[in-house]
Amino acid sequence: MTDPLSGEDNHAPAADRPAVLVVMDPTDDAAVTAAALQAHNPAMGRITVHPTPVTSSVQTLAHDLLAALGKPLHRLGAEKITSARLAWQAALAWLSGERHQQVVVLRAHLMNETRWASMLEIPTLTSAQLVLIHHAQRLSPAHQRLLSSIPHRITHDITKALPPLHGEHPYEDSFPPSVSLPELPRSDFPHFRAEMFRHLSAEQFAAADTEYTRGVETACHWLTRHPDYHRHAAAALGPRNIVRLHAA
Incomplete structure (x- = not known):
């Protein structure tokens, strides 16, 4: 009450x-x-x-x-x-x-x-x-x-x-170490990885792509937790793919 x-x-x-x-x-x-x-x-x-x-x-x-x-x-x-x-x-x-x-x-x-x-x-x-x-x-x-x-x-x-805070950030150990990256292209998301591949050396691309993949995976993890994810994704994919979506 x-x-x-x-x-x-x-x-x-x-x-x-x-x-x-x-x-x-x-x-x-x-x-x-x-x-x-x-x-x-x-x-x-x-x-x-x-x-x-x-x-x-x-x-x-x-x-x-x-x-x-x-x-x-x-x-x-x-x-x-x-x-x-x-x-x-x-x-x-x-x-x-x-x-x-x-x-x-x-x-x-x-x-x-x-x-x-x-x-x-x-x-x-x-x-x-x-x-x-x-x-x-x-x-x-x-x-x-x-x-x-x-x-x-x-x-x-x-x-x-607001209890006192002690020690380090509770997830400090989960953060990846700082990585030195080359200058990256300013392309939009659909073309970004391809532009990296075209303009960077193989070694530079490997380092940048590791961080890029980590970021995409983190973003996807957050997005798929959103309560509206399945509704919007099903609408975008169409009825034929709804079963596949919910099975994912």
């Missing part, structure tokens, strides 16, 4: 690590904001997002997330990431690829239903736990409704949501 004042879900799962943690900060305590900002440590697998105020744009939220991840926003146009959907997919892909364990978002009470729905995709499609800092007395009915579909917990204690 949900407490109408705090929004606290008395039936929240008892798991040690719920997908979503909501930190209620009804007095908008500056110490809570400071703790969330100080917790930002991408090298250890935790990022803090301070959303751009006075906007309801999901694209701007995606840019805020990419900025928190340390990604160069000025490169988005060159990479043809020009829409809200593409920007959000890019942010989720980076989160998943770098295997961050916690995403902390300030000012969650100011986000509309669409932005909340986007944020709640993070624990569903990546390995990261989502921590929403809610600087208000209570959750709105729309926010409560969205939370009801995902394992979550509500707390008033910021320290419980």
Whole structure:
């Protein structure tokens, strides 16, 4: 049952690590904001997002997330990431690829239903736990409704949501060592590998192709975990291949 004042879900799962943690900060305590900002440590697998105020744009939220991840926003146009959907997919892909364990978002009470729905995709499609800092007395009915579909917990204690980080990034050992690569072609994806083969020596191509293959496999792994993957893939392939798709 949900407490109408705090929004606290008395039936929240008892798991040690719920997908979503909501930190209620009804007095908008500056110490809570400071703790969330100080917790930002991408090298250890935790990022803090301070959303751009006075906007309801999901694209701007995606840019805020990419900025928190340390990604160069000025490169988005060159990479043809020009829409809200593409920007959000890019942010989720980076989160998943770098295997961050916690995403902390300030000012969650100011986000509309669409932005909340986007944020709640993070624990569903990546390995990261989502921590929403809610600087208000209570959750709105729309926010409560969205939370009801995902394992979550509500707390008033910021320290419980942001435990100290120890050691290295939890997946540090899984990252490949840095590889020195030659200058690569700037071709689009369908032609990129062929252009590498044409312009690089055999040794350079072998090194670059190893990293390229690793990237493609990582991207495919992330894409096939998306809940809409089979629906979109089946529509693209046509009815004759639906059986083959589901058997894959």
